[in-house]
Amino acid sequence: MEILIAEDDFVSRCFLQKILEKLGHKVVSAEDGQEAWDLFQQNNVRMVITDWMMPEIDGLTLCRNIRQAKLDHYVYLIFVTAKDQKKDSIKGLEVGADDYIIKPLDPEELKARIRSGQRILELEEAFKKTSVQLLQSEKMASIGQLAAGVAHEINNPTGFVSSNLKTLSVYQQDMMPLLEQYRSLVAGLEKDTASLQCDYPVADSISRITQLEKDIDLDFILDDIQNLVAECREGTDRIKKIVMDLKDFAHPGEDQVKNADLNAGIESTLNVVWNELKYNTTVTKDLAELPLVECYPQQLNQVFMNLFVNATQAIKEKGSIDIRTRCIDDQVEIRIRDTGCGIPEDQLSKVFDPFFTTKTVGKGTGLGLNVVYNIIKKHHGRIHVNSKIGEGTEFIIQIPVRYEED
Ligand SMILES: Nc1ncnc2c1ncn2[C@@H]1O[C@H](COP(=O)(O)OP(=O)(O)OP(=O)(O)O)[C@@H](O)[C@H]1O
Numbered sequence: 452m453e454i455l456i457a458e459d460d461f462v463s464r465c466f467l468q469k470i471l472e473k474l475g476h477k478v479v480s481a482e483d484g485q486e487a488w489d490l491f492q493q494n495n496v497r498m499v500i501t502d503w504m505m506p507e508i509d510g511l512t513l514c515r516n517i518r519q520a521k522l523d524h525y526v527y528l529i530f531v532t533a534k535d536q537k538k539d540s541i542k543g544l545e546v547g548a549d550d551y552i553i554k555p556l557d558p559e560e561l562k563a564r565i566r567s568g569q570r571i572l573e574l575e576e577a578f579k580k581t582s583v584q585l586l587q588s589e590k591m592a593s594i595g596q597l598a599a600g601v602a603h604e605i606n607n608p609t610g611f612v613s614s615n616l617k618t619l620s621v622y623q624q625d626m627m628p629l630l631e632q633y634r635s636l637v638a639g640l641e642k643d644t645a646s647l648q649c650d651y652p653v654a655d656s657i658s659r660i661t662q663l664e665k666d667i668d669l670d671f672i673l674d675d676i677q678n679l680v681a682e683c684r685e686g687t688d689r690i691k692k693i694v695m696d697l698k699d700f701a702h703p704g705e706d707q708v709k710n711a712d713l714n715a716g717i718e719s720t721l722n723v724v725w726n727e728l729k730y731n732t733t734v735t736k737d738l739a740e741l742p743l744v745e746c747y748p749q750q751l752n753q754v755f756m757n758l759f760v761n762a763t764q765a766i767k768e769k770g771s772i773d774i775r776t777r778c779i780d781d782q783v784e785i786r787i788r789d790t791g792c793g794i795p796e797d798q799l800s801k802v803f804d805p806f807f808t809t810k811t812v813g814k815g816t817g818l819g820l821n822v823v824y825n826i827i828k829k830h831h832g833r834i835h836v837n838s839k840i841g842e843g844t845e846f847i848i849q850i851p852v853r854y855e856e857d
Pocket residue numbers: 757761762765789791792793794802803807808809810814815816817818819820821844
């Protein structure tokens with residue numbers, strides 16, 4: 452654990468540092484409050500042991516600054532005060548310190564208090580992990596339920612539109628010979644009435660019919676009806692495919708290990724998120740033949756989805772996502788590369804942290820890559836990210852072909 456010591460007295464500082472280092476902690480030490488605050492901001496400090504009276508910034512202000520800082524983890528704060536200044540310790544506790552130690556320092560007491568602080572930090576960590584897991588599973592379950600609900604809703608109307616189109620096509624084919632008969636009858640009559648020079652009302656009617664045929668361009672209509680019906684049927688087939696993909700993708704509640712074709716998972720996930728991608732992204736695929744992978748298929752689809760959505764969100768104007776799959780020994784490797792904005796080097800180590808996001812409120816929760824990380828971990832796989840600002844980002848995933856229970 453990284454511990455910060457803020458102590459202006461050289462001897463006490465060295466004494467503290469020695470004990471803590473002996474306990475295996477990484478120590479950063481400062482000789483005044485300002486230096487301590489600077490070091491605190493630069494390091495990933497989990498515990499602070501601070502003197503009360505210090506030049507520049509005193510312990511009380513340091514403590515206040517730390518508590519007011521927006522941190523994604525808890526920092527355990529211990530005050531060190533002189534024996535006759537007990538009231539200072541109470542003040543310290545009031546501004547957010549967790550504990551205090553009275554000088555002169557007793558090494559055994561110090562160790563015991565640090566251990567107690569560690570227990571609190573561990574509890575906090577465990578609590579955070581559980582709540583993140585809960586949130587993730589809730590998010591995944593609700594996406595699954597939503598997708599399944601939408602798929603069901605679309606399925607019903609698509610079913611009857613598709614079946615009506617089929618009937619319509621049959622009706623039209625049935626009516627065609629009849630229409631042809633009408634038309635040749637009209638043509639024949641037209642010739643007869645012309646040669647007979649007769650002036651029956653039927654002649655009027657025939658000329659109105661032939662005029663109407665011309666006006667509406669009956670030949671074109673008869674031809675185009677076929678095309679329109681065929682196009683509509685193609686449309687409903689496509690809707691059916693999307694619904695199937697959506698169902699494949701969601702599978703709410705069906706959380707079990709299966710043999711899955713990851714290329715197919717990538718394809719169906721691409722179809723599901725296509726609407727998000729299509730405006731600014733071209734997708735190229737280089738999918739090798741893969742063995743079936745023992746896995747939780749819908750969870751891996753979730754991985755692909757989160758990576759595709761991130762990639763397209765990183766593309767400002769126009770760009771591409773390249774997807775490549777390979778089988779290497781007993782692992783399947785999936786590379787997803789984009790030509791988006793890239794990730795700054797100092798953020799690369801944070802992107803898998805829960806709630807780390809650079810997106811505006813409402814656009815990103817910062818859970819996407821954390822979900823990805825946990826799913827890959829569950830499959831005993833590996834995930835790695837390479838990125839260059841202005842050039843793009845590549846996520847490389849390796850998943851063992853055989854699933855191993857924990
Ligand atoms: N392909 C990428 N290109 C550039 N930056 C990325 C890429 N993928 C992730 N990031 C960075 O990592 C951060 C975390 O990503 P993550 O998917 O965990 O959360 P998010 O996309 O911000 O929110 P959400 O929970 O909606 O997914 C993003 O905010 C972004 O800054």
